[in-house]
Amino acid sequence: KWRFDLAWPELKVAVEYQGGIFSRQASHSSISHIMRDQQKGNEAQLHGWIVIYANAATVNSGQAIDWINRAIELRKGEK
Numbered sequence: 001k002w003r004f005d006l007a008w009p010e011l012k013v014a015v016e017y018q019g020g021i022f023s024r025q026a027s028h029s030s031i032s033h034i035m036r037d038q039q040k041g042n043e044a045q046l047h048g049w050i051v052i053y054a055n056a057a058t059v060n061s062g063q064a065i066d067w068i069n070r071a072i073e074l075r076k077g078e079k
Contacts, residue, residue, distance in 0.1 A: 002040045004051070011075040012049045015068060016041070019056070050075065 004014035016037065041051050050071040054064035 002043070004044075008072065008075075011072060012047075013052070013068070013071045013075055014044060014049055015052045015054055015064070017054050017059075 005017045006015040007013065018037075041053075044051050052064065052067045052071055054067075058064040058067075
């Protein structure tokens with residue numbers, strides 16, 4: 001039903017990049033899009049996915065990569 005921006009399906013780890021969240025013209029800033037993203041994230045979690053939400057600041061700082069690596073390592077440790 002939904003697609004992630006980036007995913008490791010075998011580990012159930014996904015990344016959603018929130019680009020343009022501060023622009024009034026960006027689709028990610030619309031109420032309907034925010035609600036769809038929340039629904040997608042909640043459904044994914046209920047199905048056992050770890051969903052990492054990233055934006056330009058977390059990518060540029062390296063925080064997003066750290067979260068992704070930690071999620072992947074966590075899942076690999078569970079197997």
